[in-house]
Amino acid sequence: MFVDVAIVLAKVVLTLTWTLLLALFLTWVERKESAVLQDRIGANRASFLGLRLFGLFQPFADAIKMLFKEDFAPAFSQRFLHWLAPTLSFFFVAVTMVAVPFGDSVRLFGRDIPLQVVDLNAALLFVLAMLSLGIYGILVGGWASANRFALIGSLRGAAQLISYEVALGLSLVGLVMVFPSLRLSQLVDYQGGLLFGFLPKWGVFLQPLGFAVFFLAGMAETKRVPFDMPEGESEIIGFYTEYGGLKFGLFMFTDFLEVIVLSALATTLFFGGWQVPWLGAGGFVFPWGGGLDLAPWAVTLLRVLSFNLKVLFFCWLQILTRWTYPRFRYDQVMDLGWKVLVPLGAANILVTGLVLAAR
Amino acid sequence: MRGLPTVLREIARGAGITARHFFVNMTFHTLRLFGVKTKRRGAVTIQYPEERKALAARHRSLHRLRPREDGAPACVACMLCVTVCPSECLRVEAAEVDDPEVQKVPARFVVDLNRCCFCGFCVEACPVDAIRMDTGEIRLASPTRAGLEVRLDRT
Numbered sequence: 001m002f003v004d005v006a007i008v009l010a011k012v013v014l015t016l017t018w019t020l021l022l023a024l025f026l027t028w029v030e031r032k033e034s035a036v037l038q039d040r041i042g043a044n045r046a047s048f049l050g051l052r053l054f055g056l057f058q059p060f061a062d063a064i065k066m067l068f069k070e071d072f073a074p075a076f077s078q079r080f081l082h083w084l085a086p087t088l089s090f091f092f093v094a095v096t097m098v099a100v101p102f103g104d105s106v107r108l109f110g111r112d113i114p115l116q117v118v119d120l121n122a123a124l125l126f127v128l129a130m131l132s133l134g135i136y137g138i139l140v141g142g143w144a145s146a147n148r149f150a151l152i153g154s155l156r157g158a159a160q161l162i163s164y165e166v167a168l169g170l171s172l173v174g175l176v177m178v179f180p181s182l183r184l185s186q187l188v189d190y191q192g193g194l195l196f197g198f199l200p201k202w203g204v205f206l207q208p209l210g211f212a213v214f215f216l217a218g219m220a221e222t223k224r225v226p227f228d229m230p231e232g233e234s235e236i237i238g239f240y241t242e243y244g245g246l247k248f249g250l251f252m253f254t255d256f257l258e259v260i261v262l263s264a265l266a267t268t269l270f271f272g273g274w275q276v277p278w279l280g281a282g283g284f285v286f287p288w289g290g291g292l293d294l295a296p297w298a299v300t301l302l303r304v305l306s307f308n309l310k311v312l313f314f315c316w317l318q319i320l321t322r323w324t325y326p327r328f329r330y331d332q333v334m335d336l337g338w339k340v341l342v343p344l345g346a347a348n349i350l351v352t353g354l355v356l357a358a359r
Numbered sequence: 360m361r362g363l364p365t366v367l368r369e370i371a372r373g374a375g376i377t378a379r380h381f382f383v384n385m386t387f388h389t390l391r392l393f394g395v396k397t398k399r400r401g402a403v404t405i406q407y408p409e410e411r412k413a414l415a416a417r418h419r420s421l422h423r424l425r426p427r428e429d430g431a432p433a434c435v436a437c438m439l440c441v442t443v444c445p446s447e448c449l450r451v452e453a454a455e456v457d458d459p460e461v462q463k464v465p466a467r468f469v470v471d472l473n474r475c476c477f478c479g480f481c482v483e484a485c486p487v488d489a490i491r492m493d494t495g496e497i498r499l500a501s502p503t504r505a506g507l508e509v510r511l512d513r514t
Contacts, residue, residue: 033381035402036380036381036384036385036388036401036402037377037378037380037381037384038380039380039384039401039402039403039404040402040403040404041402041404041406320374320377320378320381321374323377324373324374324376324377325370325373
């Protein structure tokens, strides 16, 4: 009993550390990647003991800067809610990571330890619910600031997130029809098979339209450019107008965390999670014959690595998107959500149903 | 919906352009990191204090007084530069000397960079080609106003 609790605690700590570190360095990746694709160099001046390391210390410098700023709240703000908003925002995003499987399982001291904090039986619904609850951070923040621009931003955010929540949910229905489970670990297990004998049975190959809708709606959920209606840096500053210092830092951190969560979800649901193509429990079995036997630890390592690489790829893709496309206008965001993504998601369900029935 | 194929094509093209820049630049960054000399660089950035771009030949930077053969400034304190200066930033105090060829030299020659607009009229006006703006010194910041009043007769 005690050991079980200790294992869960260790997994929580490890997951949180991994996610937070990734989010921390994602701020650096964002700056560097945007710089590289604009032919610039990017932040490279932060040094520690004369060591620059391509500016890898920049996130820490930023954190220290934010830590020493004034913890400001406007005179008419509601102090408690003003403080609560970034916390809510952060919590609901961070908590989704507990349901994501990082790998299959490791055998340690005669125990099978699945590399997942909790294997919820309705994990998919849990994740969607937590992502929806993230709206409260925005709404409460905008309301508590007692600032009209912040309120406009938070209302826009609420409208946008609720709209895209619909498309996000619809895009996943098709996936659940193909892989009949809401358990993320089982969803990943289903994706370990092969299609036509050679193609890995990943969600994206069975549900290409579902993935497109999911990823677009998910990017709208992260509320970054091109979907940055709640923030609207170039027009209204948005729901964190009245935030500064570490509280603003927490909001910004949540943004990067959302990018990671979306990447992790896209990986888990549509790109086989920790599955490596043609890698079974005993090693590789290639469809063109032959294979490669691997020790269990090597298999586990490859699988965890595969998950992380996929997550990093999607983070890269989202940053690329953010630095490629101009922002949408508010009505364009709504059009895309309600007139394109929702019908496409519904059509996807219909087509999936027809194909499943005809089979 | 009619423009949808165009929109999708343009979206893909945009991502293609940025991704191409990313991968091409990353290739050159990586090559240079491992010491491979390449003609092209991964970025167009010039990292200012360490790297300098060559100034144009006619660039107007901090003033200097051209010296005579004996090392003293070539200036004859004729005040033409002070007269022509639109910002009134030059202050010259004349002093007499025995040499009949020269007659006057500056006892003090101060350019007030708080006021100077780097128009170069003083250089144009000088009859003996004594003042020039070709030192290439462009880091002309100072924490005090007095620090920007530069004496040119003493270097």
